[in-house]
Amino acid sequence: MGAVVPGAVAPSAGLAATPDTETVAGSTVSAPRIVEVYPNPARADDRGEYVRLRVPAGNWTLSDGESTVSVSADPGYLVVTGAPDALPNGTEGSVVAAPLSLANGGERLTLHEGTANGRRVDSVEYGSAPEGEPWLRGTDPPWRPVGYHPRDPASVGTANATAFVLPDAPGPPAATLRGADRRILLAGYTFESERATEELLAAERRGVRVRVLVDDAPVGGITDRQARLLDRLVAAGVEVHALGGPVARFRYHHAKYAVVDDTALVLTENWKPAGTGGADSRGWGVRLDSRAAADELASVFEHDAGWRDARPWDEYRTGRSFTAAAPADETYAQQFGPANVRVRNAIVLTAPGNAETGVVRVVDAATERVDVVQPTVEDGPMLTATRRAAERGVEVRILLSSAWYVREENEALAGRLNGWADRAGLPLEARLADPAGRYGKIHAKGVVADDVAVVGSLNWNPTSARENREVAVALRGPEVATYYREVFEADWRAGSDAVPRSLLLVGVGVAAATVLYARRRIEFA
Known part of the structure; x- marks a missing residue:
C-alpha cells in the first residue's frame, strides 16, 4: 500500500481509478463512489460522523476492515451514520442508520457490490482528520469545514x-x-x-x-x-x-x-x-x-x-x-x-x-x-x-x-x-x-x-x-x-531607491567560503 499523506484522502493502492460513470446495458450511469467522509465531528463522542455514498440501484456493502454495513438502495446518495439525529444541517442523501465508527487518525474504507466478498468498486484512505471538517471527493482542498460552501467567481x-x-x-x-x-x-x-x-x-x-x-x-x-x-x-x-x-x-x-x-x-x-x-x-x-x-x-x-x-x-x-x-x-x-x-x-x-x-x-x-x-x-x-x-x-x-x-x-x-x-x-x-x-x-x-x-x-x-x-x-x-x-x-x-542586497555564503569543505553580494543594497529613510 502506498504512503498516506496526513489529512489527505486518496484512492487506495492496488485499486484502479474508478470512473465517474460506467456503461451498463448500453446506458451511462453514475459509478458507485464514496464521495464524502466525516470522521471527526466537533461533538462529544464524534456523534454525527458519516460516510456519504453515490450508488446505482442495488445492494452494497461499506467496510472499514473491521466492521461492515450492508444497504439496499435506489439510485442516488446515501448517508451512512450511527447517529442520524446528529447529522449536520444540509447533509444531502437518504439516511441509513447503521453502526459506524470512523477512526479520527485515519483508515481505509472500501465499497463492495453485494456482500463484503463481492467485487470491490471503490476505496479511499485518509490520514488524520481535522475536527469539524468532512472530506469531499474531487475538491481542492478536499477537507472543508461543515457549513462552508465554496463559491464560483x-x-x-x-x-x-x-x-x-x-x-x-x-x-x-x-x-x-x-x-x-x-x-x-x-x-x-x-x-x-x-x-x-x-x-x-x-x-x-x-x-x-x-x-x-x-x-x-x-x-x-x-x-x-x-x-x-x-x-x-x-x-x-x-x-x-x-x-x-x-x-x-x-x-x-x-x-x-x-x-x-x-x-x-x-x-x-x-x-x-x-x-x-x-x-x-x-x-x-x-x-x-x-x-x-x-x-x-x-x-x-x-x-x-x-x-x-x-x-x-x-x-x-x-x-x-x-x-x-x-x-x-x-x-x-x-x-x-x-x-x-x-x-x-x-x-x-x-x-x-x-x-x-x-x-x-x-x-x-x-x-x-x-x-x-x-x-x-x-x-x-x-x-x-x-x-x-x-x-x-x-x-x-x-x-x-x-x-x-x-x-x-x-x-x-x-x-x-x-x-x-x-x-x-x-x-x-x-x-x-x-x-x-x-x-x-x-x-x-x-x-x-x-x-x-x-x-x-x-x-x-x-x-x-x-x-x-x-x-x-x-x-x-x-x-x-x-x-x-x-x-x-x-x-x-x-520608497527606497536602493533595494536589499542578498548575501550568499557558499561553503567549500569546512574551511573555505566565498561571499557574493548582489548589486543592490538596503536603504531606509
Whole structure:
C-alpha cells in the first residue's frame, strides 16, 4: 500500500481509478463512489460522523476492515451514520442508520457490490482528520469545514464606481452608509469606528435593516472600544453576530465590505480609525454602483451570518473581558481624492475557494506591467505568478510594508526576489515602502495588472487564501486601473531607491567560503 499523506484522502493502492460513470446495458450511469467522509465531528463522542455514498440501484456493502454495513438502495446518495439525529444541517442523501465508527487518525474504507466478498468498486484512505471538517471527493482542498460552501467567481458586468484610497479619502465609506434606504450588511474583521456606528444607528432609526458581522477572535483580541460600540448597536436593534468558535468554518472572518441597497463597498481596510477613519493605514477601496455586485455580496453575507458559528453578539460577549486599546488619531493631507470611474467588468472573488486562482489569472494575463502592494508576501501561487510574468518580460514591481512587525521578513523577501531577478536578468523589483509622512503604514492588498485592478482583503499567504473568509473584486477598465496605478507610482517613488542586497555564503569543505553580494543594497529613510 502506498504512503498516506496526513489529512489527505486518496484512492487506495492496488485499486484502479474508478470512473465517474460506467456503461451498463448500453446506458451511462453514475459509478458507485464514496464521495464524502466525516470522521471527526466537533461533538462529544464524534456523534454525527458519516460516510456519504453515490450508488446505482442495488445492494452494497461499506467496510472499514473491521466492521461492515450492508444497504439496499435506489439510485442516488446515501448517508451512512450511527447517529442520524446528529447529522449536520444540509447533509444531502437518504439516511441509513447503521453502526459506524470512523477512526479520527485515519483508515481505509472500501465499497463492495453485494456482500463484503463481492467485487470491490471503490476505496479511499485518509490520514488524520481535522475536527469539524468532512472530506469531499474531487475538491481542492478536499477537507472543508461543515457549513462552508465554496463559491464560483461572480462576474457582475459593467458598473459606475468610486475609487478611493486611505488615509487620503475617508469620506466614501461613511457617505455610502449614509445613503442607505433599505439595507446595510456590514462585514468586517474588527469594528471600532465611531463614525460608522453613528451612520448605522441613524440608518436603523430611519427604518433601514442593519446587520453587522465581525470575527470573534481577531489577533490581539476584541477591544473594549469595539465591545462598547457593538453594545450600542445591539441596544438600538441592530443585528450583530460574531463569527468563529469551535465549529468555525473559517480561521478568521477577515473580509471588509458593505452592501448598501444596490451598492457594494469593498475595502482593504478595517472598520476603525486607523483604517476607514483615515488615521493611519494606506488602503484601497471601491464603491460599485451595481445591483449584481451588491446581491452577490449579500449572498456571501447570508451564507456567513446564517450558520451556527455566527453567534449573536449579546450571547457571545456574556462573561467576556476585552482588550484596552487607544485608537489611532493621526491626520494626513489628501494627495489622492476619490475618482468616479467606469468599470467595464467586475468579478467578485472570495476565499476560501476562488480568490487565489482569480488573482493568479489576472497576473498570468498581463503582458506589460504588474504592480503589487501588500503588507507582506509568502511563497505560493500568487507570488509564483509574478515570477512567471517577469520571465515572459512583464515589468513587475512589489511594494511591501516597512512597519516594524514585518520589516525584517520583508527585507529578507525583497532580497531574495531581487537577487533572483538580478541573476536571471528579469524585470522584477521588490521594495519596502517609505510612508514619508503621507500615511502610517502599508495595509493595502492590491494588484494592478495592465488594465485590471484587484482590491480587497486578500493577503498573499496560504492562510488568507485557503482558510480565511476574504472578499476582493477584480475591476477591468483603463480608468480604474489608471487611478490605482497612479497611487502605486507615488508610493513606489517614495520608497527606497536602493533595494536589499542578498548575501550568499557558499561553503567549500569546512574551511573555505566565498561571499557574493548582489548589486543592490538596503536603504531606509
